[in-house]
Amino acid sequence: MARYVFITGGVVSSLGKGLASAALGALLQARGFSVRLRKLDPYLNVDPGTMSPFEHGEVFVTDDGAETDLDLGHYERFTGVPARNTDSISSGRVYSNVLEKERRGDYLGKTIQVVPHVTNEIKDFLHIGEDEVDFMLCEIGGTVGDIEGLPFFEAIRQFSHDKPRGECIFMHLTLLPYLAASGELKTKPTQHSVKELQSIGIAPDILVCRSEHLIPNKEREKIALFCNVRKDSVVAAYDLKSIYEAPLAYHKQGLDQAVLDAFNISPAPKPDLQIWNDVYDRIHTTDGEVNIAIVGKYTQLEDAYKSFKEALTHGGMANRVKVNVSWVDAEVFDSEDAAPYLEGFHAILVPGGFGERGTEGKIKAAEYARINKIPYFGICLGMQMAVIEAARNVVGMADAGSEEFDYEAGKKRFEPVVYHLKEWVQGNAKIKRKTDDDKGGTMRLGSYDATLTAGSKVAEIYGSLTIEERHRHRYEVDTKYRAQLEDAGLCFSGMSPDGKLPEIVEWSDHPWFIGVQFHPELKSKPFAPHPLFADFVRAAVDSSRLV
Structure with missing residues (x-):
C-alpha cells in the first residue's frame, strides 16, 4: 500500500513544485523505494491539449x-517512470466525469454537490494504482487560496483522514523573499501561506522554502515555531x-x-546517488560548446x-559539451533570406507546431540546412x-x-504533400477521424511502432530496425509522393509497420539531416539521453570543428 505525499504551493506560482516533486521522487528511488508521481490541476480544461x-x-x-501538463515531463526525466493517463487530472475532467455519471443516473437522483460528489471523484482518482508502488507523490497545481483549487484541497484533506494514521503527509512550498533595502529574508509570506493552508484543515509536515539567499538559523527556527x-x-x-542539480541539492x-x-x-535505507553524481559531473565538466x-x-x-531544450541538454551531456540554445522566431524570415538569422549556428532544430503561421520560415530553415550541409533535426x-x-x-x-x-x-492553394490523417491502425483497432472533429484528443496520440530501413542513418543511430516512439499530430506526409522524393535523394527511412505512414525521412547525401513525425524529446532523460538527440549534438560538434 502506497504512502502519499501531497505537494502544495503558496505565495506565488512557479516556485518549482514540479521540480521539487520530481527531485523527491528521484531521491526516494535512490533509497530503493518505488514511486509514481501525479499532477492534479484545478483549471477547467479537460486537459491541456487545446x-x-x-x-x-x-x-x-x-x-x-x-x-x-509539462510537469509530467519533469517526473519522467527525473525518475524514468513512464507517465500514464491516470497520472494527470484536471477540474475539467473531474466535472466531466461527475456530470456523465449524473446523466446516466448513477447518483440515483441525488442533488450533485462539490462535497461529496466532486471530492469523491478526486479521491477515486488518487486511489488508482495505490498497490503498485511504495510512494505516491501528488502535486496540486496552483497555490493555496485559489478558488478553483478548493475542491482538490478538500479532497486531499478528506483522503488523509480516510487513510490509516501515518500514510499521508503534506509538503508545502513557499517563498522567502529578500528585501535588499533592509537586508532581510522575510518569513511573513510563508507564515501567511501556512495559515491559509491550516484554515482549510491541512497542516503541513514539511516546508520547502524557495530563497535566493541562505536561510539563517534564526529564520529557520522562526518559521518552524510559527508554522508548527x-x-x-x-x-x-x-x-x-x-x-539536474536538484536531487543532490x-x-x-x-x-x-x-x-x-x-x-x-527508521532506519532509513542509505541513498545511492551515483547516477546523479554522474549527471552533475557531465553538466559541470564539459569539453567545448x-x-x-x-x-x-x-x-x-x-x-x-x-x-x-532538455533533450538537447541531455545530448550535450552524452557528448560532454555545453549546448547553447538560441530561440529563433520563424516568422522573422517568412519573406526574407534565412541566412543572416542562421549563420554561425552549428545545427538547426525545427520543432512541432500547429497552423500556417511561421511555416514559410521553417521551410527556409530546412532549405538553408540542406544546402549548407548544416545538421538539421525536424x-x-x-x-x-x-x-x-x-x-x-x-x-x-x-x-x-x-x-x-x-x-x-x-x-x-497548395498541392497537399501533407494531408489530414483520416485513418490509422492502433493495436488491433482502426481509428477514423474527420477534418471537422473536435480538436481535443482527436490526434494520433501516444506510442506507436515504426520499422526502419536497414543501412539508413537512423537504423545506425538506434542500433535497431524496430522502434517505439510517441506521437501527437493530425497531419501526415502523403506516400503518393514518396517515389518522386526518394528519386531526388530524400529517403523514407522509417515507416509504420503496415508501410502506410511515413515516420522518418533523411537526406542520403547530407552529413546529418533527419526529420521524424514523432516526438523523441518526450523520452529523453539526463541519465539516458535519447539516441537521436545524442547523435544530433555529436553532429553539431563535428559541424563546429568545420567552422
Whole structure:
C-alpha cells in the first residue's frame, strides 16, 4: 500500500513544485523505494491539449496517449517512470466525469454537490494504482487560496483522514523573499501561506522554502515555531545553475530524510546517488560548446519547447559539451533570406507546431540546412516542412504545401504533400477521424511502432530496425509522393509497420539531416539521453570543428 505525499504551493506560482516533486521522487528511488508521481490541476480544461502554448507551455504526451501538463515531463526525466493517463487530472475532467455519471443516473437522483460528489471523484482518482508502488507523490497545481483549487484541497484533506494514521503527509512550498533595502529574508509570506493552508484543515509536515539567499538559523527556527513544523522539516530550496542539480541539492538540505522521518521509516535505507553524481559531473565538466538554433513559432515562451531544450541538454551531456540554445522566431524570415538569422549556428532544430503561421520560415530553415550541409533535426511539423521544402526546391513542385494550411485559409492553394490523417491502425483497432472533429484528443496520440530501413542513418543511430516512439499530430506526409522524393535523394527511412505512414525521412547525401513525425524529446532523460538527440549534438560538434 502506497504512502502519499501531497505537494502544495503558496505565495506565488512557479516556485518549482514540479521540480521539487520530481527531485523527491528521484531521491526516494535512490533509497530503493518505488514511486509514481501525479499532477492534479484545478483549471477547467479537460486537459491541456487545446490550450495555447503561450498560455500553458508544452503539452507532454504519455505512451498511452494522454495529453498532460509539462510537469509530467519533469517526473519522467527525473525518475524514468513512464507517465500514464491516470497520472494527470484536471477540474475539467473531474466535472466531466461527475456530470456523465449524473446523466446516466448513477447518483440515483441525488442533488450533485462539490462535497461529496466532486471530492469523491478526486479521491477515486488518487486511489488508482495505490498497490503498485511504495510512494505516491501528488502535486496540486496552483497555490493555496485559489478558488478553483478548493475542491482538490478538500479532497486531499478528506483522503488523509480516510487513510490509516501515518500514510499521508503534506509538503508545502513557499517563498522567502529578500528585501535588499533592509537586508532581510522575510518569513511573513510563508507564515501567511501556512495559515491559509491550516484554515482549510491541512497542516503541513514539511516546508520547502524557495530563497535566493541562505536561510539563517534564526529564520529557520522562526518559521518552524510559527508554522508548527519541526526545525529539520524546514528545507531550503536555493536557485541552481541546472535543474539536474536538484536531487543532490535537496538531499544536502535533508528533504528525503525529512520525508522518511515524517513517515517514521527508521532506519532509513542509505541513498545511492551515483547516477546523479554522474549527471552533475557531465553538466559541470564539459569539453567545448555548440550553438544550436531552435527555429519555432512559440519562441516567446521557452516552456512551449521545454522538452526540446532538455533533450538537447541531455545530448550535450552524452557528448560532454555545453549546448547553447538560441530561440529563433520563424516568422522573422517568412519573406526574407534565412541566412543572416542562421549563420554561425552549428545545427538547426525545427520543432512541432500547429497552423500556417511561421511555416514559410521553417521551410527556409530546412532549405538553408540542406544546402549548407548544416545538421538539421525536424520534429513533427519540422519534418513536414522539410518534405515540403524538398518537394518545392528539389523535385520542382512549386505549389507543394499542406492540407492544414488550405483548411485554415478556407480555400485550395497548395498541392497537399501533407494531408489530414483520416485513418490509422492502433493495436488491433482502426481509428477514423474527420477534418471537422473536435480538436481535443482527436490526434494520433501516444506510442506507436515504426520499422526502419536497414543501412539508413537512423537504423545506425538506434542500433535497431524496430522502434517505439510517441506521437501527437493530425497531419501526415502523403506516400503518393514518396517515389518522386526518394528519386531526388530524400529517403523514407522509417515507416509504420503496415508501410502506410511515413515516420522518418533523411537526406542520403547530407552529413546529418533527419526529420521524424514523432516526438523523441518526450523520452529523453539526463541519465539516458535519447539516441537521436545524442547523435544530433555529436553532429553539431563535428559541424563546429568545420567552422
